[in-house]
Amino acid sequence: QAAYMLTSSTKACLVPWLAGIPERIGYPREFQFGIVNRLPAGWLKSMVAFGPRKTRLAEQVCAIARLGKRPAEDAPLPAPQLVVSAEALAAWRRRNGIDPAGPVIALYTSDFANKRSWPIERFVSIARDYVTRGWSVWLIGGPRERQAAAEIKAQLPDAVDFTATPDIAEAMCQIAASTIFLGVDGGLSHAAGALGGPCVLIYGSNRAYVHGPVNEQVIFLEPPISTPGWVENTRAVSEDKVREALAAAVRKHAPQFA
Structure with missing residues (x-):
């Protein structure tokens, strides 16, 4: 009805x-x-x-x-939350040979042709910095991200490409097992926010306040509206800003790796 x-x-x-x-x-x-x-x-x-x-x-x-047949109370609702059990996460790590003690940065790029994405050379630069510090780099996504992941892996062979993941439950384990998540506007970024881990998200024409995850641990970076072309791309978000945001999130949520 x-x-x-x-x-x-x-x-x-x-x-x-x-x-x-x-x-x-x-x-x-x-x-x-x-x-x-x-x-x-x-x-x-x-x-x-x-x-x-x-x-x-x-x-x-x-x-x-709240407009349903049995509407909810008119009170603030909690932020979305997803939970991967400790048992499921441990089993996933065993299947994939993942060392739980090692730090990981997960990258969600979307398609590089998509105006929501961030330039490939900047993702590679950030990822290379973390590799030199002993971190693992995981490339997260699905069919849309496979070409982008291949381009990054060609320049950074140590990166692990998870874009052939067969189902969404596996993707949730990948995000939950990472130390920090760097992504752009998209569904997996909302999932990362709901999973509760530290996230740095780059937004463009879809303003983060309206369209982004509402979870408190998420850090948003956006081009200033005064920037020419801010609707068309995210280039005005600099590498330095991303590095600063990632470092702040690691210091707060995973200080042992700072």
């Missing part, structure tokens, strides 16, 4: 409309008035506001959920 539209995609919202589901709950982020026919309070403010005045994506999802 009801569909909850958590995506901004008009194409996705058309599915429940074409299926004849009478109540279609969500935010009309792409002006899907009529397709979306039940709107949360404050939807107009969310559409016209900018920056910290805008309703965060996680808050929008919670607001949609």
Whole structure:
């Protein structure tokens, strides 16, 4: 009887409309008035506001959920949390011959042709720095990241390419087993935030305040809005800024490797 539209995609919202589901709950982020026919309070403010005045994506999802047949209490909901059990993590390390005592930086690059990504030479430079300090470098992702991982590994043979991972549970173990996660805007970055480990995330045209993970341990780096081309790429996020953020996160969450 009801569909909850958590995506901004008009194409996705058309599915429940074409299926004849009478109540279609969500935010009309792409002006899907009529397709979306039940709107949360404050939807107009969310559409016209900018920056910290805008309703965060996680808050929008919670607001949609509160419009259900048995709505949740109108109280702050906790940040998303994913848990990999100690037993599952230990078993994964055994299967893959991973030394739990060694520090690891996990890199999530997305596709280098994607404007959300960060230049390959900068990922390689950061990774090389950590290799010289005795860290392992893991390349995390799936089919979209395989070409990027191959390009990095060609320049940094010591990197471990996990982009052929067969299922999402394996990817969660990879992230949970790493010491720190460096990534860009994407689903695995949200998973890394929810897993609770230290994360440094580079965001661009999708502003981190609205679209990024809401977990407290996540550090965001973004191009200043005044930077020419900030919508098109993340080049204005410098290597120095990333190094500083990574070092701060390691000092706070894994001081034994600082």
